[in-house]
Amino acid sequence: MAISNARKKANRKWDEANRDRYWKCTVRFPAEDKKYLAAAATREGIPVAEFIRQHVYAAIEFERAFGDLD
Numbered sequence: 001m002a003i004s005n006a007r008k009k010a011n012r013k014w015d016e017a018n019r020d021r022y023w024k025c026t027v028r029f030p031a032e033d034k035k036y037l038a039a040a041a042t043r044e045g046i047p048v049a050e051f052i053r054q055h056v057y058a059a060i061e062f063e064r065a066f067g068d069l070d
Contacts (some may be wrong), residue, residue, distance in 0.1 A: 027052065 003011075029037065041051035 036049065041048045044051060046054075051055050
């Protein structure tokens with residue numbers, strides 16, 4: 001189903017208003033890891049992007065709490 005012009009305009013308006021609130025980060029994984037990431041995210045009932053974000057934030061919080069363990 002095609003996106004209406006009104007929806008495109010609304011999306012563009014939101015993007016412009018919120019552009020500086022987000023940082024777009026492209027992450028690449030080996031193709032064979034896709035099924036594992038997707039399955040893990042599905043088990044938790046969240047999108048893959050949210051699954052990755054949660055794990056990155058968990059690593060940051062761990063480092064804040066315990067510092068560099070090397």
